[in-house]
Amino acid sequence: MKHKHLLWLSVAAIPMIMASCDKDDNSSGSSSATKITIENVLDSKPLVESGTFKNDGNVPLIMPGHSVSFKFSAAKGQALSFATMYGWSNDLFFAPGNPGIQVYKSDGTPIEGDVSAQIKLWDNGTRINEKPGEDLIHPGVAESAPQNIMEVKGKDAQGNTYVAASDLMKVSLHYEGNSMFTVTIDNTSGSTANPTPFSPGVWAVSYIAGGELLDPHPLFEEGKPTANGLTKIAEMGENAQLASYITSQTGIFTPLSPVLVVVYNGIDNPLYKAGEKDPGHGLKDIAQKGDASKLAAYLKTVTGVKAVYVLPAAETTVLLPKVGEQAGSSVSQELKVAKGDKVAVATMYGFSNDWFFATSEQGIDATKKGDVSFSTVLYDDGTAVNQFPGAGITQFNLAGTPLEESKAIEAVPNPNAFTTLPDINNIIKVTLD
Template sequence: MKVLSFILSVVLLSMLSSCQEKDHAMGQLKGMFTVTVENVSEPYDFFESGAVAIPDDATEAGPATPGNSFTFSFHAGKKHLLSFATMYGISNDLFYAPDGMGIALYDNGTPVEGDITSQVYLWDAGTEVNEEPGVGPNTGPQQSGPNTGPDENGTVRKIADVMDGYTYPPVADNIKVMLTYDGDNMFTVKIDVLSGSSTPISPVAWVVHSAENPLFTENMVDYGDGLEGLAEDGNAPGLADYLAMHSGYVSPVAPVLWVLHHKNEMPIFTEDMPDYGIGLEKLAETGDPSDLFSALEADKYDVGVVNIPEGASEAGPLFPGDMYTFTFEGQPGDYLSIASMLGASNDIFFAFGDMGIPLFASSVALNGDITEYVMLWDAGTEVNEYPGAQTSADTVEGGNVRMLDDGLPWPEADQVIKVTIMKN
């Protein structure tokens, strides 16, 4: 028995020593981690843009003559405006367009529809001296060819303010512009050249925007982005190409919630299951992580929120070029999960998988760019709309949390966000 007791003592001492060594090793690996979250999306100026060059019922590009029309469609949300431009054909540099503000597409959240001709004006681009307009359909301006008229070096003005000595029919005598809402954030515009019109119109360049004056500013010189080519020669693609380079989806990144947990725990959500009801819905729909933070803190998780961009003094989302930084203490066995709303969405959020990612692989700490582990998730709480075209619909979905899969043209996660981690 003494021999057996001695052997057991040796084994117990060995096990104790091994545990102490393991604890000591883990203690050495334990340390502070710093995570940086950046909004790396392109800072586009406009939401959507395009050009229509082929008249309705035609097969080739060209002007729309009296009795014909141009039609184009686009997506837009409640804060968006529409601007477009088309050449007044029998002139040197005149064009039809809304004013610099653009045309509001929603009225208190309700899509605008109907005849919007009254919001369209005849403008002088101020780039070529006006000459006597043609006097009938298809007669053309009184110059020998494109760009042969004398340069004006003027400003963009309503033709009513130019007083060049010539007479121009009211807009409504030449064209009719109708706006239709097609549903699902899509609108259609049809520009009819009336059968009694004195002029054809050129192909149309259009843009959906939030800020004012995307095409020109009244009483200022032409921007030099392609309007001159459209107003003088009907060259819509030139202006459209410029607009396309500056159009696209832009989204802020909402404040980030982070939480440390153990393997196989799913503190924020479970894939293909309904939202837990502890705050993810609020985070995914409004960007506010406070309820989820409180719930996880009450469950004794090591949890935090970062909401002040680097260099800022107040809380707010990340716009393109901004970043958040946060730190925490971690050790082997810890897993990290994050959640942050994709701002220009109804209920989409950034996160790792539902079980997060481990801070250590064996004894090697996670380090470097971990954006590849970030995915876009749909909280399943509100029906999605066209990317960036948020309205006040707020339609309850009653679905499951799942990877984003609605077929709409959302960006990839790494086109919007970059996440890096470093063990200090």
């Protein structure tokens, strides 16, 4: 499903805080002008997670009396969508209504237990429906003109009858803690008038930003034609094509906070020291909230620091990633630098608990020219418990409150416990010219 229907979100709703301050350049000796530019070059994706499910036995079908489970992470406002074939039909499938199954109450309390009432039976609109049952021949007769996806409410277009989807399928949620859920799908159709196996299926969770889901229709849209391989599931129970599509739509989405830029000379990198705990001068506020004001104010008092800047993106404040054909945001600043000067940069990985991008401990030679992104590292500040980036209930920029911890600052491994990130130079680009 293409995402051109998505209107870009109002980033004013993302509570990354802008700070702004400068420190006079009191250096002696000759100086020259250079310009630093920081860009969010991430080719973002609308789905934070996706996957497939099937029976783990010799037969991948989920037969009456059998069940299947899988795990996923989610933040408040995010929803779980999935699709699986009503096996003994021509082109019917089970799925929750869009945007999917809500997994938190409005107060942020995880929802647990039976959520089957949210499951519906849908007609894919590509085959003429016959009486459902084991003897039905697949795929059957094609519609002369494909119809739009419609909910089956007791009867299909040909008058065949069905009991409620929630009688055929039981779906339950269990909260595992730290934003992770287990969903279990039970085939309860065996004792009904509509016994049927369920096919291997697909599932997806959309990012949310500014209170809006980036893709509220990840698998299908009611009243619209089927697309992206859903027909293969609905007609034949084959999930590979739709799984390939949702995989292409799953990945990383994150803004970057207003960027802290520091010019210094004769001292160690004044922002942080890997292997040690956050020094308490304001780095935590960048890493958890995207607020550089406290650290910027502190740095103005540090001997050896020559200039301090906090650079918000025009209009949006945060640096947005690339979305489709829309380029990502960038910020620039003219600097006065002299031989021996170094530059340090820090900005929050916006959809994390306490991750931040920063130049390496050695800093950047301020007189160097060109792309210096290779010197950028993604760090874990060690001050908040990590969750799936972009799907954490306690992530500040997803309206959460970080869970405090106290560990040393260290580089974020890749792959990490949650996901595999793009190379850093495919997320943030730093240039001196």
